[in-house]
Amino acid sequence: MDYAQPFQQGFGGSFELATRISKHTPGDLNKMFFTICGSTAVETAIKIAVAYHRAKGHAERFRFVGRERGYHGMNIGCISVGGMVNNIKTFASILMPGVQHIRHTHLPEHKFISGQPETGDYLANDLETICANFGGENIAACIVEPIAGSTGTLVPPKGYLQKLREICDKHGILLIFDEVITGWGRTGSKFGAHEFEVTPDIMTMAKATTNGVVPMGVVACNDSIYDAVMDASPTGAVELFHGYTYSGIPVAVSAALAVQDIFEKDDIFNRAKNLAPYFQKGLFSLKDLESIDNIRGYGMMGGIDMKLNTKPGKAGFECFKACYEAGVNFKATGDCLIIAPQFICEEKHIDEIIDKLRTGITNYQKNQKN
Ligand SMILES: Cc1ncc(COP(=O)(O)O)c(C=O)c1O
Numbered sequence: 414m415d416y417a418q419p420f421q422q423g424f425g426g427s428f429e430l431a432t433r434i435s436k437h438t439p440g441d442l443n444k445m446f447f448t449i450c451g452s453t454a455v456e457t458a459i460k461i462a463v464a465y466h467r468a469k470g471h472a473e474r475f476r477f478v479g480r481e482r483g484y485h486g487m488n489i490g491c492i493s494v495g496g497m498v499n500n501i502k503t504f505a506s507i508l509m510p511g512v513q514h515i516r517h518t519h520l521p522e523h524k525f526i527s528g529q530p531e532t533g534d535y536l537a538n539d540l541e542t543i544c545a546n547f548g549g550e551n552i553a554a555c556i557v558e559p560i561a562g563s564t565g566t567l568v569p570p571k572g573y574l575q576k577l578r579e580i581c582d583k584h585g586i587l588l589i590f591d592e593v594i595t596g597w598g599r600t601g602s603k604f605g606a607h608e609f610e611v612t613p614d615i616m617t618m619a620k621a622t623t624n625g626v627v628p629m630g631v632v633a634c635n636d637s638i639y640d641a642v643m644d645a646s647p648t649g650a651v652e653l654f655h656g657y658t659y660s661g662i663p664v665a666v667s668a669a670l671a672v673q674d675i676f677e678k679d680d681i682f683n684r685a686k687n688l689a690p691y692f693q694k695g696l697f698s699l700k701d702l703e704s705i706d707n708i709r710g711y712g713m714m715g716g717i718d719m720k721l722n723t724k725p726g727k728a729g730f731e732c733f734k735a736c737y738e739a740g741v742n743f744k745a746t747g748d749c750l751i752i753a754p755q756f757i758c759e760e761k762h763i764d765e766i767i768d769k770l771r772t773g774i775t776n777y778q779k780n781q782k783n
Contacts, residue, residue: 419447419660421651426666433673434622434631437603440612444639446632447661451593451619452486454630455556458615459490459509460655462554462587465638468645471550471585475511478543478555478586482517484563485556485591494556497564513547515539515555519567519709525700526568527693527710533570540580549584554615559605562594565749566709566716574611587614587638593630594714597621597676598756601686601712608712614638624672629665685713685756688763692754695767702771704728704778706748715752717770722748722781735780736773741766 417424423431431445446461448454459477466474479485479494486492492500493509496517501508516539523530540555559574561567581588590613595605597618602608606616615638619630646652659665675681689712696715697708707718722728729745736743736750744751754766 414663416662419658419662420656423661424663424666426663426670427661430661430666430669430673433670434618434633438616438633439604439606441636442612442614442616442633443636444634446634447665448619448630448632449657449659449665450486450628450630451591451617452488452491452630453657454593454617454619454632455485455494455591456488456490457630457632457655458556458589458591458617458634459494459554461615461632461634461638461642461653462589464642464653464655465587466553468641473551474553474585476547476552477509477512478515478540478552479512480515480517480557480561482519482561482564482567483514483556483558483591484561485558486593511547511551513543515543517561517564517567518569518573519565520570523707523709525697525708527697527708529568529711530570534572534576536570537573537576537580540577540586544580544584544586549586552584552586554587554589555581556589556591558591558593559595559609559611560600560711560714562714562753563744563746563751565718565746565751566711566714568709568711569609574609578611578613581614589613589615589617591617593617593619594753598682598685599713599753601682601689603682622672623665623668624675627665627668628659629661629669679757681756688754688756688758688760689713691760692758692763695763696752698767699771699774702774702778704732704774704781713754713756717750717752719748719750728777731780732774732777735777736770739769739773739776741769741773 435443481496483496485495493512520533592604600608616633623629693710696710706720709716719728729748733745
């Protein structure tokens with residue numbers, strides 16, 4: 414089948430995919446809404462949160478809470494709740510109203526820590542402060558990445574996500590985990606929610622859902638959110654005025670189903686979990702390089718902060734170029750190198766990645782001295 418219009422209908426494949434994904438999602442996050450990328454998944458999650466509260470008779474809950482250094486994509490809702498200043502500045506005049514940000518979780522004492530920092534869980538109390546200042550009863554949802562990925566693998570301190578969950582529960586605020594990066598094995602578990610043992614109400618995913626081969630995003634929400642939105646509209650009427658022409662189109666669904674097969678056949682999540690300590694050891698072996706300011710890591714995610722080189726972003730970009738020339742490709746955000754190896758890697762591939770990073774960073778250092 415080439416195409417099936419996705420408004421108020423699905424087809425065999427899309428139902429099968431939703432069912433298969435729901436076997437992996439935590440708690441009762443059993444209902445899927447297909448989108449076309451991570452950004453549209455986040456936009457959809459925002460809309461579902463608003464629709465849920467309206468369905469429950471709480472239209473006053475329009476506020477959202479995001480986090481500094483959060484990245485949720487590029488649409489207006491995404492950059493509103495996101496916390497990357499440069500993405501926001503130009504578009505400040507058209508952002509969503511009523512968005513507040515809690516502080517990010519990276520503290521100066523978090524130097525060269527692999528895994529979760531021991532300190533900093535108190536930063537979750539920023540949400541309580543926002544509730545005090547704006548009224549928790551006016552807040553629709555709080556959205557965070559379990560591990561902030563694009564701004565450099567900011568790993569949540571121990572107990573932090575649990576605290577966020579407690580504060581959300583206390584005030585009736587929905588907790589949204591953006592698992593576009595942390596989903597599908599990147600942390601060593603299926604989702605960050607499993608890894609950190611905190612179940613959100615809504616979860617977004619994209620990227621590895623189709624192994625990045627075909628654009629697709631997914632929003633999973635729990636049964637009570639789904640039921641509330643469905644029950645609030647008359648039978649046969651449109652329940653949620655939202656959707657995309659390319660939501661869950663057959664080619665994307667086929668790719669996602671094939672990826673589900675590979676997850677099972679190659680035991681991908683366990684593979685990532687087993688390889689993670691080796692990757693982390695390799696990553697932190699770069700610690701001696703003088704131009705590196707800090708390294709963070711968790712599972713199959715790593716962030717290397719380069720020391721400032723005259724102006725922000727210069728070290729990151731020049732280092733990225735030197736590493737590319739040495740044979741390893743990745744993304745740099747500002748002065749942070751984001752390292753996320755494929756799950757099909759073997760130890761020899763991790764060795765190769767780390768060796769090439771060492772060569773590239775060393776060459777960058779030499780170039781600075783000349
Ligand atoms: C956590 C997170 N959310 C959302 C997005 C946006 O996804 P996309 O680029 O597919 O729109 C990204 C992209 O990197 C992301 O890392």
